[in-house]
Amino acid sequence: MTPDRPYHHGNLRQAVLEQATPVVRDRGASELSLRELAAAVGVSHAAVRRHFPDRRQLHDALAVEGFALLGTRLRDAVDAAPDYRAQIHSLARAYLDFVTSEANLAELMFAHKHGEGGEAVSAAAEAAFAPMLLVFERGLADELEDTSPQRTALIFFATLQGLAGLVNCGMITADQLGGLIEEAVAQFPQGRVGR
Amino acid sequence: MTPDRPYHHGNLRQAVLEQATPVVRDRGASELSLRELAAAVGVSHAAVRRHFPDRRQLHDALAVEGFALLGTRLRDAVDAAPDYRAQIHSLARAYLDFVTSEANLAELMFAHKHGEGGEAVSAAAEAAFAPMLLVFERGLADELEDTSPQRTALIFFATLQGLAGLVNCGMITADQLGGLIEEAVAQFPQGRVGR
């Protein structure tokens, strides 16, 4: 209805994000250029700076999107598994699949220093990991051990994150990952719960 | 003996590295500028480009230095502990101390994609982790389990790396780290060895 190129773009913020998404996925966050994005959506470079005053704010917005995507993946992983044990396996596979297939996006998501004015990012991250925490809370509810579900979830997550880092920096291949996941998961709380 | 500023610097490569070290430690690898470093050592920007044709080569050289430092820390940690169990604890603390106190350097070291022309970096990394691998090989030598020391060492390392990432991106504080290390280490092979 409106002319092909009205003075006001109307949805510039969203357009920039959509333009940025494939760039960060294929070329990495460091290759993001506000000027290049502006040119790509056909607007002056100063215009996009109104929505994203600097690169950090753009990174934050992309990180929030990334965590939203990760959250749905983890939730689906939990829903698809019948019991606690299977859910842990399912979570591990889903998480590593995300982090390795979207390596550049994941790097952007975790490179960000939380708590430096990026409350939105922190909140998005917390929401994304909620399904994982929930699994451990349910699975370890009948435990009287001195360990808390939060701590177990944190270590579980750290292990996955570490394995993902190893494959992303080339120290191990994606092939080896499956076996390592099995072995890593085997060390986890079920050892205590089941015994 | 030579004049104060001879035409040939004589040790330009080393001088640039020494100039770069505090920059990456205090401000991060992304703040490294070949031009700024050249100005700091008092040489034209094109001169340093003869030793480091691009930023990546400078990063590689700094990563090699970083892995050398990490290697000595890990070796010292092993030497200072009496037995297998204590060595694992000592390694975990030493590694996390390094990665959190030298967060920017560690980020540079692991951001690098191994095997993309950076064989020197890969070799330095392998040498740095040799002490860790050795501990598991000795500690698990009498094991007949289906797990290999390499795999255990890899998962152990991944867990540490993951925990370091959590503190560096602000998801947990350095205070919580001690307890998490204890709990994480407790899950490791001694559970199998000791039983």
Next chain:
DNA sequence: ACCTGAACACCGTTCAAGT
């Protein structure tokens, strides 16, 4: 072999001015 200086294309950032 090693270094200089000028040039090029790019970037983020700022700002007065337009609609």
Next chain:
DNA sequence: ACCTGAACACCGTTCAAGT
């Protein structure tokens, strides 16, 4: 409120020329 265009300081990169 949103966008433009010019300007500034910085960057990596290339290259002919100097010692």
